[in-house]
Amino acid sequence: MEKKKSQWETIKRVLKYTKKYNIYIAFSLILAAVTVVLTLYLPILTGNAVDLMLGKDAVKFTGLMAILKKMVVIIAFTALAQWLMNICNNKITYNVVRDIRKDAFEKIQILPLKYIDGHPSGDVVSRVIADADQFADGLLMGFTQAFTGVLTILGTLIFMLSLNVWITLVVVIVTPLSFFVASFIARKTYTMFKLQSATRGEQTALIDEMVGNQKVVQAYGHEKEALDKFDDINKRLQKYSLQATFFSSITNPATRFVNNIVYAGVGVTGAFFALNGYLSVGMLSCFLGYANQYTKPFNEISGVVTELQNAIACASRVLELIDEEPQIPEDDDAVELTGVKGEVELSGVYFSYVEDKKLITDFNLDVKPGQRVAIVGPTGCGKTTLINLLMRFYDVNEGSIKVDGTDIRHLTRASLRKNIGMVLQETWLKDGTIFENIVMGKPNATKEEVIAAAKATHAHSFIKRLANGYDTVIKEDGDTLSQGQKQLLCITRVMLLKPPMLILDEATSSIDTRTEIKIQNAFGKLMEGRTSFIVAHRLSTIQNADIILVMKDGNIIEQGNHDELLKKKGFYYNLYNSQFA
Incomplete structure (x- = not known):
């Protein structure tokens, strides 16, 4: 029940995206109806033609030529209608997929950093690219074949009823078997296609990770482990793909078997009526043509159903991304940060990435405009986390961070980040x-x-x-x-x-010492009159800072300038000497 509910929710969401293109849907339906009517009229003309050439020297060429001309015109109009219908269906499909991709990419821009940090980039890429493509293929097949299929079934029934009610009843009684077969297989395929899409995303994530870091993989001899992991995912993908393909591939043969029963039933019943003079040979051939046309859409629709199962499974993954909780929205009365002086105040700040794992607790700091604040400490002490909070990549759990007296949660993110220049490691x-x-x-x-x-x-x-x-x-x-x-x-x-404020997080870690000295001089000029936060492991680069914050376990354990901290002979003193021992 949950699975069915999930599928219907996905279908409803997709239908909302198609609303904008109702004009194309209307044209597609009209053209589908025209195509079906013209296609169904051809068997009648074929039957009439057969009745005009039933014996030797009994061919009525004048009437036959008139029918043939009419058939040529109908076939031409049918081809034109189908071409225009395909254009409409392509417009609907690729516009809908474009809109879904656009919404997905826009959502990525406003997702909290917590989501990006917690999900492999390859999986996110797979949702937006591969899953959207699979969805497009299924949706296009749905629009192209579902409309004409349903209309063909209804139209054929009407035409057959107008010719002979009893033969039509044979068709109607046997046909529901196709629905039973198709619905049974559809239930099986959705689960497999869903697993196939998820595993494909997992594989894309691994490939993206390994290719992007191939130097590290080779440097540490990690090739075998990477191959083993890839093989494991690849085998699972093979398994789910084979099962999905198996169930989808038996749909057509199964429905064709039922359709052959229908065709045989029509042939036997029609022959009986023809032999007893209730039906002409031409009309019998017409009925057999209708039987073939009537059953053909069941094959197509059953194929569409399995393809739509894949499309819905892929669409649900893209829509899951679109439905993710965005970052905390800005206040309605959020103001632009202008005329920045650079005063920064942190009061009673508490923050942790995981609820039950404390990181920053009761953090307090008051930075005057133009001051240079260096942040040092062992790995994992919260230096980069503090930068994330200042840039509002994450929001504090408790307490506040103020710039020029205004809580940054009451400022627009764009104006805050525009006024802070950041260089990362x-x-x-x-x-x-x-x-x-x-x-x-x-x-x-x-x-x-x-x-x-x-x-x-x-x-x-x-x-x-x-x-x-x-x-x-x-x-x-x-x-x-x-x-x-x-x-x-x-x-x-x-x-x-x-910018009026600077954040330098190990900004010169990959630069040679000689160039670093030159850049430090350039930074020195740039930082004049600007509030600056400098995260550094090389303590030689921060000796000119106005305040040095020594952090450990998310707290400030020492603070002061370089000389003051050396005189204290505390944690900073030991840290400094360990680098120059």
Whole structure:
């Protein structure tokens, strides 16, 4: 019952997406009706033609030629109607899939970081790309064959009833067997197609993970483990795919068997009526044609049913993504952060990624405008978490974070992030030119501004050595560049913005010492008058900070400037000396 309810919910959701294209649906139905009527009229003409040539030297050529001309015109109109109907069906299908993909991608933009962190990127990609494609194939088949199939069945019944009621009854009595066979198989296929889609997503996630980190996989000799895991997923995918294909493939032969029974019944009954003079030979051939046309849609519809099972299973995965809880919406009265001074206050902040696992507890901090705050401590102490909270990638569980006296939950996310320039240890570059990557945060920047920022970060020299300079196209994540060069481009991106506040999370970790010294000087100029948060493991880079926060287990255990903390001979003193021992 739950499964049926789930399927119907998915179908209802898909039908909502088709509402915008009711005009195309109406045209498709009209054209389907025209196609069916013209197709069903052909057997009558064929029967009439047969009756005009029943014996030697008894062929009435004049009447036969008139019928043949009429048949040619009808066939031409039928082909035109089918072509136009297919255009309408394609419009419906690919517009609906485009809308679903658009909604899915828009949802990804507003999903909380918790969802992205907790789901393999390959699975998310599989939902938006592969599952949407599978859904499109099933939906197109549904629109193309379901309309004409149902109309053909109804039309054929009407035409057959007008010719002979008793032979029609033979057809109607035997046909329900097709429905029984199709519905039995459909129940089996949905489960298998659902498992097939989920496993395909799991496989995509593994491939994405392994290919994206192939150097690490090879460096640590992880190839065998990766292959074993892939083989395990691949075998499960093979199993579910075979079962899904098996159940869907027996639909057609099973319904064809029933259809052959119908055809034989019509042939025997019709022959009996013809021999007794109740039916002409031409009308018998007409009935046999109708029997064939009547049963054919059952094959098509049964095929559509199994294909739709796959489509619904795939659609449900995409809709699950669309239905995910978005990040906490902004307040109706959320204000834009403008004229930033840079005062930051954290009061009684509590936060944890997992409810029963505490991380930051009762965190308090008051940062004056223009101060440089360095955050140090052992791995896992909460340094990067604090950055995530300041950028509002996550919201605090308790307490508040204020910028210039306003709780950041009452500010628009866009204006908050626009006023904070952030350079992370993990570099990210998009597929495009060097210039496009640098101006990401300031699309209207001039070439001169970009070059000035690149010179300040000492990225200009290596950019000029590239094949096309600033117009050099790099692939996603800049695989053709070294880690240090990628980090320089990310730093240049922030240098171009000159935001009122800065966050530097291990911003120079992949850069050689000589270049780092130069960049630190550039950062020094950039940080003048700007509130800055610097996360660093190399303590030599933060000696000029106004405040150094020493964190451990989510709490500040020491704070002060470099000299003050060394005099205390506490945790920072030991940490500092351990690096220079």
